Amino acid sequence: MNIFKIPVLTNSKIAENTFLMKCHSPELAADMKPGQFCNIKVSESDYPLLRRPFSICDAEGNNIYFMFDVHGEGTRLLSRKKQGDLIDLIAPLGNGFGIDDDYDTAVLIAGGIGAAPFPYLTRILKGSKKIVTYIGGRSSELVLKYGLENFSTATDDGSEGFQGNVVQLFESKFEMLKSSDIKVFACGPNPMLRAVKNFCSERGINCEVSVECAMACGFGICQGCPIEKSEVDGSYLLVCKDGPVFNINDIVI
Amino acid sequence: MNIFKIPVLTNSKIAENTFLMKCHSPELAADMKPGQFCNIKVSESDYPLLRRPFSICDAEGNNIYFMFDVHGEGTRLLSRKKQGDLIDLIAPLGNGFGIDDDYDTAVLIAGGIGAAPFPYLTRILKGSKKIVTYIGGRSSELVLKYGLENFSTATDDGSEGFQGNVVQLFESKFEMLKSSDIKVFACGPNPMLRAVKNFCSERGINCEVSVECAMACGFGICQGCPIEKSEVDGSYLLVCKDGPVFNINDIVI
């Protein structure tokens, strides 16, 4: 964990509201694990005040990638970054996905910009595990396929693939997967994660989710990012330090 | 007076710390007078909060020019504007120089970025009046000659022209000018304007100064920009509405 200033190589629009930013950092490309994140200072001034957390989307050679949706002021500023601009970030943060357990097939479930951490996860798992990916979005233009493999898609409006949400798609395909040999990795909005959790915990499926929440520091000093533990013991977990990836059995979403 | 959104045509560095920005606005190019100013919103967000006032530097055809020093956050942001960016400004503001009185020779005295309003004044006076210009700066690189004519220069460090300040230069040349036929126009830091005022008022020289001060609105609603009147009558003048150009006899600097 350190502060880095790394140059932007490219920053391009890859979907209606989504950018892919490639930055040069041999050190972070080597050090970061899928599911970890960076806390990025989006401007040179003191405004906006807080850093913005983004998952590492991919790492290849000396470069790392971020995939982000333009949401408010911070991501708007980030979308303006150009080749050569320096990005000030704190990284690596968080725990990352647990990838080495005993399973044959990794099932990746992505809702909207929840796809962001999966290209890197795909790259790392490729070769050692079979990968099945389900990608959901509100409509065809919002389905983010960048860097993903062996995927099926779901859209709320039926404009592409399965009509419905991505968890329903996963459920509809579930019989084709052997539940004992799979591990589910999910990232997306909380209602989606809740549905994944319900489905998987009922069936005892090994499942990790990457959680988002408001953060100030991103490295454990502000206590701003608590998440309720499943086991009630008078304390919270911190999303930034104990997460952002949690086993669904450990937390209440 | 209105709100305009006008495109930047060029924005280039013309001196160590100084930019010249050219914008397209047939309406403002036609309407604005030398000595008037615009109040510019330097960012798209609410930060920095206040607009920043800048004199009209020149107007030519359908275009207007601003000349500005990079001073703090606001001018730093302004210096980043590129071709095609829209500038949000309120204009025309203020009174402008009185150019039609009875005099033969206009003596322009500029200290540092105080040169900003003079290219336009020069353009307007050219033909009808003789122009003599004195430009001062701390050192050679900070003497702003853009758009000025028939000038002598002064630098604090003697790296160019007269060694000393620009008012001393003016005083040293004064005997060559016939005091009855001149009108002095001065713009620069307050200590400089004070020196000009002292020199001119002792000799009864017709003299106008363009004054800077902190402003919130720029058009008379905040009362944030008072300046002391020479005549004590229980009220102040407002720099943004009653100025920024004042006859030296009317104000206390």
Add this chain to the structure above:
Amino acid sequence: MSTDLSIEIGSLKLKNPVMLASGTVGYGNEISTFMDLSRIGAIVTKSVSLKPRKGNPPQRIVETPSGMLNAIGLANVGVEEFVKSKIPFLEKVHSTVICNIAASSVEEYVECARILDYEEVIKGFEINVSCPNVKEGGLIFGNDINAVGRITEKVRAVTDKPVIIKLSPNTSNISEFAKTAKEGGADAVSAINTLVGTSFDIYTRKPKIKNVTGGLSGPAIKPVALAKVLEISRCVDIPIIGIGGIMNWKDAVEFMICGAMAVQLGTVNFINPTAAIEIIEGINNYCKEMSVSSVKEIVASYHIQ
């Protein structure tokens, strides 16, 4: 377009809840070149005092992070000249005019209200008990609950027009002040005036504002203002006019949700002199989107579990 944007503050009916705050639009003159003032809910005049005030010497303002400090010092022409030279313009504005009064004694407030009560164009009074930039009065009144009670009662006694008490945020219990205002007969309270702040030049070591301290306004104070409005809303049954850092319609709606029957725009007028119109439109669209037929339905509609 069928949303009813009108609201009432005591006997005062406004066509919409967006008002222009005292001291930030003068008497409406300059800002009327940017927008049609007849579309605004109401305009509150710059504070008027019995005698003319020159105001504080420069520098009067300074920018701070997402805010500004001002110490104008209630510069105004005094009530006599106000009646003579400003009322005629206000009569032509075709907007609802609220006259803000500042004073340094209870008697002065009463005297101003008595004189101005005759002016038909003035539809109500806002009593500034909270200007932080005037040494002899301002702050002391604003933080003295008995004084606020006395001022309210005495002004109430000399006018039948709506009386609004503008509260100081520089206190830990603003709802007590609101309660006192209500008991004194006020029709509404405005919250908030500016917070006391300062800023120094580290090289000269002098205050950037000649008056040393000034009043902090702008987006920086919005969270504080919202908390004050919410506190009053939860404790006292009196119409609240929400003020503090409103830059756009979302901010205005946030104030209304927290309990404000109307809002006032201050600092934003300096930056975007057409903000009021945009905010009225934004509130209207929001009401439609939320399917409420009257803007009053969003007032104090907070959900707190």
Add this chain to the structure above:
Amino acid sequence: MSTDLSIEIGSLKLKNPVMLASGTVGYGNEISTFMDLSRIGAIVTKSVSLKPRKGNPPQRIVETPSGMLNAIGLANVGVEEFVKSKIPFLEKVHSTVICNIAASSVEEYVECARILDYEEVIKGFEINVSCPNVKEGGLIFGNDINAVGRITEKVRAVTDKPVIIKLSPNTSNISEFAKTAKEGGADAVSAINTLVGTSFDIYTRKPKIKNVTGGLSGPAIKPVALAKVLEISRCVDIPIIGIGGIMNWKDAVEFMICGAMAVQLGTVNFINPTAAIEIIEGINNYCKEMSVSSVKEIVASYHIQ
């Protein structure tokens, strides 16, 4: 390099005036990966209470213009576990450790201080009488001058270590509180804690922070904090620790000019965890530039005519 940056607060000697504020660096653990804590003037621990506190449920923080609201709710492990598990780390930090205590009764403050007084690594106490996010205690104490007096006296009685009272800004007369702290035997006061604020989602109409209100920190509050420090400095002869919105060395110097003997960095640690080092260097350079041989010369060096 010959500037003397050391300062004293009562019997407490600090190598420089830059401290890390309570609740913004935990117990120094994580931030020590970014900087050498032995270079910092002092580190103030997250508030410790007698019993463990789970803290408030999420959402606990939200960004506001140039600021943030937090309602952490004094989440902490309680004094017993603090002694067991945190003190050992603090012993290795090689920095001056000030322990911040929060409580909901006078007795609880005293009990905490009594227990912690035995810990050698703790060089002083900062008494948080002003946390706005804890319902039963916090705000009430912070705005009750008699309570502040009682707490100060009782804590003073059980420890010989320096006692610092951290004051609430949510009051109109902070210097009275400082005076009371001084009379109660405090060695210094810290000013300020956060301002009460809130923020609502206009679509759900729920508070963005589960606790409804939170504490506003960051650059937005700097002008208010400076005015509070200046007020205390002009009225009471007691060392002041200035806090509120410091982002860089210039801000720190501004606080010192306004009367602060030392400063604390809060929110900035979240954004720039090496800020403290940069600020120490900046102050050192400023002293050289101003040709002062001791940083103490800039404390309260304001010129007010």
